[in-house]
Amino acid sequence: MTVLASSSSSSPLQFWGYFMDHRSEDLGWLWDHTWLSVLPVVIGLLIALPLGWLARRYRWVYPPMMSITGLLYTIPSIALFVLIPPIFGLGALDPKQVPIALTIYSVALLVRVVADGLASVSDETIQAATAIGYKPVGRLFRVELPIAVPVITAGLRVALVANVSIVAVAGTIGMSNLGQLFTQGFQQSTPDAYYPPIVLGIVLCVLLALVLDLSVQALNRLLTPWRRAVRT
Amino acid sequence: MISSVITWLNDPSHWRDTRLNTGIITQLEAHLRFSGIALLIALLIALPLGLFIGHTGRLSWLVAAANALRALPTVGVLVLLTVMIAPNFHGRTDTGYVIPTEIVLVLLAIPPILSNTYAGVQNVDPAVRDAAFGMGMTGSQVLLRVEFPCSLPLIFSGFRSATLQVIATATIASYIPLGGLGRFIYDGLAQQDFPQMIGGGVLVAALALSADLLLAAVQRYAVSRGISGRISKKQVAAPDSRLATVTQAEVATV
Numbered sequence: 001m002t003v004l005a006s007s008s009s010s011s012p013l014q015f016w017g018y019f020m021d022h023r024s025e026d027l028g029w030l031w032d033h034t035w036l037s038v039l040p041v042v043i044g045l046l047i048a049l050p051l052g053w054l055a056r057r058y059r060w061v062y063p064p065m066m067s068i069t070g071l072l073y074t075i076p077s078i079a080l081f082v083l084i085p086p087i088f089g090l091g092a093l094d095p096k097q098v099p100i101a102l103t104i105y106s107v108a109l110l111v112r113v114v115a116d117g118l119a120s121v122s123d124e125t126i127q128a129a130t131a132i133g134y135k136p137v138g139r140l141f142r143v144e145l146p147i148a149v150p151v152i153t154a155g156l157r158v159a160l161v162a163n164v165s166i167v168a169v170a171g172t173i174g175m176s177n178l179g180q181l182f183t184q185g186f187q188q189s190t191p192d193a194y195y196p197p198i199v200l201g202i203v204l205c206v207l208l209a210l211v212l213d214l215s216v217q218a219l220n221r222l223l224t225p226w227r228r229a230v231r232t
Numbered sequence: 233m234i235s236s237v238i239t240w241l242n243d244p245s246h247w248r249d250t251r252l253n254t255g256i257i258t259q260l261e262a263h264l265r266f267s268g269i270a271l272l273i274a275l276l277i278a279l280p281l282g283l284f285i286g287h288t289g290r291l292s293w294l295v296a297a298a299n300a301l302r303a304l305p306t307v308g309v310l311v312l313l314t315v316m317i318a319p320n321f322h323g324r325t326d327t328g329y330v331i332p333t334e335i336v337l338v339l340l341a342i343p344p345i346l347s348n349t350y351a352g353v354q355n356v357d358p359a360v361r362d363a364a365f366g367m368g369m370t371g372s373q374v375l376l377r378v379e380f381p382c383s384l385p386l387i388f389s390g391f392r393s394a395t396l397q398v399i400a401t402a403t404i405a406s407y408i409p410l411g412g413l414g415r416f417i418y419d420g421l422a423q424q425d426f427p428q429m430i431g432g433g434v435l436v437a438a439l440a441l442s443a444d445l446l447l448a449a450v451q452r453y454a455v456s457r458g459i460s461g462r463i464s465k466k467q468v469a470a471p472d473s474r475l476a477t478v479t480q481a482e483v484a485t486v
Contacts, residue, residue: 074444075437076400082417082433086233092426161303168305172407173421182311186408189315198312205305 011195015203018196026181030204033177036170037163037212040099041156044106045114051107052114053140062115069108077166080104081173098170105166106159113155117148146223153220157213164209168201178204233426240427241434254411256435262411263439266330266402270337271395277338278345279387285346286353286383287375295350298343306401310336314408326410333405340401341394348390352383381456388451392444399440413439 019026055062075083084090084097121144129143171179181201188194221228240246249255278298285291313332321328356379364378406414413435420429452460 071441074396074440076396076403076440078400078403078414078417079433079436079440082430083437086237086430092233092429093421164303165305165307168307169404172307172404172418178305179307182305182308186311186315191319193315193319195312195315198308198315202305202308202312205308206303209303 012199014196015200019200026200026204029176029178029180030208033164033167033179033205033208034212036098036102036167036177037160037208040102041106041110041159041163043103044110044159045152045156047103047107048110048114049145051111052118055111055115056118065115066112069111072104072108077101077105077169078173081170093174095175098167098175102163102166106163109159109162110152110155113152114148117151117155118144120151121147149223150220150227153216153223157216160212160216161209164205164212168205178208233430236427237430237434240431246428246431254415256413256416259411259413259415260435260439263399263402263413266333266337266405266410266412267395267398270334270398270402271341271391273334274338274341274345274394274398275391278342279349282346282349282387283353283375283380286350287371287379292350295347298346301339302343306336306340307404307407309339310401310404310408318408329405329408329410333402333408333410336405337398337401340397344390344394344397345387346390348386348393349383352386352390353379355386356382382459384455385451385460388447388455392447392451395443395447396440399436399443403436 051065055065080101081097082092084100085092085094088097088100090096125143125147126139129139134143167175167177168179168182171177171181171183178201181197181204185194185196185198185201188197245255246253247256249258281294285295310332313335314329317332318328353375360378360382361374364374369377402412403414403417406412406418409415409418413432416432416435417429420426420432452462
């Protein structure tokens, strides 16, 4: 009986019990993981909006800007994490290095998305908006950006889901987030495999990615009421 | 800090194997070996599958299923497979770490190659496909001589993004622990030797950038100039007008 009990406690399906036993710690990591995934995308979008607008407004800016952002996106996440501190003059292990690296990735991804989203606005629409009296700034915020929302939110979904996975990588260099569950499970797996924390980490990461993805889709619906009006 | 990183990278004893440490060259070879094997297996699985799904339109749910895999946290799956597989291997061998790593790398490389190959074949101009069938090509000829070359740009972009992800994740494999350039990052971290850690980051970034540049160069030579659009307007116009006269002549003789 005791053998059965001990083997079932390390079974992968015991992750819920593990979660209940370490609730406050796990919820803390979940919260860290959430803001580390979301905040860089928000800041990244705020930086990418003017850059994307520039790339759309001045066509010669587009090719070099896409080369630079493509280059940034090429750098593996773990390498970018350790390269941030010397570039920004931080200590070698600084909690700020993860959000900074993720912001760089988000900007690199979203500049192209914003530029392509603004390019998806048809010339007729822009001419019509100008004809009914919109000045360039008002036209940008009240006509062009709203029409670009579906393209931009599609980019946000990609960025958020990618971030959830990359934040877990930061756990391997000791940053506090759900990646710690993998470190814990790995350390507790000698000599025998101990699955609950690892499975819990994977489940929470997938759920977080799912929830973030669904909230961006909800945001998209909220911001583009006219698309529903057309469909029904 | 930057100068100490440069000093670390410039030290020849860090590049060669010594009695105590494995050098950069050896770790680079290991990194390339893990990544290369995974990419080859993924290509052998995903490319034929993507071509088949794109050509026949059957099994397209597989593409969606492969894309859903991307939501999984790579580190978590890597650790999970390692604690499952590694205890079954004993002695002085790293097979128990190589197998889970290769599984994760292959799983990671399949979705971008598969979905881009599928999308590439799907996006071939229907008129081009019709013309190929109209010339009397069989289904497999259309696939291999028309649809495959036409979808090469998308296939390459999928393979390039797969390569980047595999190189990035092979770095994390040093955490479980396995050789590769990530060794310097995690060893530097464990020993609080930050020049080594950051130097490792520089090496990984340089490897990713050069792999991408190399593939971009290969793509330039592999993709037909008629598809990539790297062809001057004059060159296109000349054969077109000649073709036009030939068709007129043929019509006249008929």
